[in-house]
Amino acid sequence: MSTTATPPAIAEDPALADLVAQVRAAQADRQPLQICGGGSKAFYGETPRPDLRPLDVRGLRGISRHEPTELVVTVRAGTSLAELEATLAAHGQWLPFEPPHYGVDPRQGTVGGMVAAGLAGPARATAGGVRDYVLGASVLNGRGQLLSFGGQVMKNVAGYDIARLLPGSLGVLGVICEVSLKVLPMPPASCTLRFELDELASLKRLQRWGTQPLPVSASAWWNGMLVVRLAGAVAAVEAARAQFGGEEVDAPLARDFWQGLRDQRDEFFINAQQAIAVGATLWRLSVPQSAPAAELPGEHLIEWGGAQRWCVTTAPATKVREIAQRLRGHATAFRGQREPGVFAPLPGPQAEIQRRLKAEFDPDGLFNPGRLYPDL
Template sequence: MSRSDDPALQTLVERVRHAQAHRTPLCIQGGGSKRFYGEAPAGEPLDVRALAGISSYEPTELVVTARCGTPLAELEAALAGKGQCLPFEPPRFAPGGTVGGMVAAGLSGPSRAAVGAVRDYVLGATLLNGRAEVLRFGGQVMKNVAGYDVSRLLAGSLGTLGVILEVSLKVLPVAPATATLRFSMDEAQAIRRLNEWGGRPLPLNASAWWDGTLVLRLRGALAAVNAAIDTLGGELIEPAHAAPFWEGLRHHDDEFFAKATAAVDGGARLWRLSLPPTTPPLGLPGELLMEWGGAQRWLCSAAPAALVREAAARAGGHATLFRGDKSAGVFAPLSAPLERIHRALKQSFDPAGVFNPGRLYPNL
């Protein structure tokens, strides 16, 4: 864990202590690759990139501990050198993304439905809270998680609870075999097929449907992958073409997201819909890309925000505004009980409201 006499850590502690005393808001930032996500950042910049480096890595134990300012690309390269990976495929969106930002954003890539989310791999964390106290939660093994699982609570908090100084993460070996299949079918057919296949013992790792084409990624033991290819059929895509597709989907620089970015520049919004995977097509105007077996659907649309949110709520899910005009709010409104919990957590960790004010919700 971070040493208390570390100059980079001491600089952060002093900045927070001063901000608390003067009620000065701070905007935590690393590489800035996810600055667009959430409500508009506010406060004086608090750059954490000086607190960088892999603190410990035990490949045989499948655990790595890294400081918040460590470039995500650097961490993944170190893991790849040992044949291991972050299986939830955290998106980078742009160069410079950091480990702290990865956890704070809580975003996962194409394999999330099969392997779990960022929070499922966080074993422990060191946090600098709004009182300028350095707190440690969890550990480096799963059995150390007891009581309130604060380290996982930090995933997706967007820095509103404190500065994530360091995290311990579970990692996994790279799968021995991977294959990608392509099918032609409409949205409704894709939803039915994905849910049918999801209930069978198949090595499904990721899926993506867009514009009449369903793409499926298989991962696991070679025998299991080959058996699934024979069972499912479809068109087998060469690895040289499949790998860039999945990387583009992960980092949002593939064709769909390129078109969405252009549309957002023209006044549309990019929505991230979280829905039960069996949800039939919502029939909303715009262009749709579906992932996670139907549970995550990206919608680029000029439709009113209320229409999109109401449709998602009727289906038992919610809609998050990912890119575009944020005047209607980024995240789905909280119920009264959840809002009380959010306020209590913010008061406990950051009573002076120093960190990333309003980044999750304008009034929190």
């Protein structure tokens, strides 16, 4: 781990200097802060306390460094996620974990929000998650100090991987100011297939495919239809296409489908929003790919080769979490009812680690108090 308490760049960076001043003022006033970006993921996590002062990071914009040949990009936290993806696409590169944008405006989501939420899209099961692509980061802690962790190269393995604590932390550890990410070339070939199968048959087929060296990059089952995306080398995709059978989906329609699934704009999630309006909750169950069907009432959608199960239901939270545990996983109240808590309670030792990390990075509890867990 390498840290720098007072980088000389602060004095030459008005946006960063302003954030430092706001944090130090909040520390002096004992005024807790709500870290804000584009707001596309404001729904995620516990409801923010009403007494929080907003700390807007969108002034930290721009791509600091991009070395296409090294497959690394360093970008400031307030930069639009859409801007970053467009820059990478111009060089034939992408973020393989397919971060969701959400929001009405596709330019709304920011890189900082992407890392803080730690959410990934359809390719998560095969490509990895946000944490797997974070090489380094600069973070403003609760003392108003700018700390730098990790580096800007893929082979940086010295010390503890502190930067990888940030994905999914929802801002409770500090203000993400800049992040270095590993990127990859876009796959040279892709193909989307669909099959009319029930839930049980789809799970069995996905499990079988998961044991074979096949170029399956994403899958989704809902309402009697299994959709699978193949991606990779041309020869591998063509061979798998011939082996799988099924009906091929036109490329433009396939692109819209996967983007809609990624951003929760497809029919399942539209139906979920309507159900939420009358008292249901959208749950995300993270379970082993080999887990059987979740015996819960309501609509179900399955992603990630069976590892991610969405369910919109009016079943009590205790029942949902009991079933998730029975399947050797856990459940998150993703949208809708937030009581008695969005995330599954942590075992005692893990909860203690979380508290110690919070105390180390943010001793006065300034940043997003209660957003990850009510007592954190």
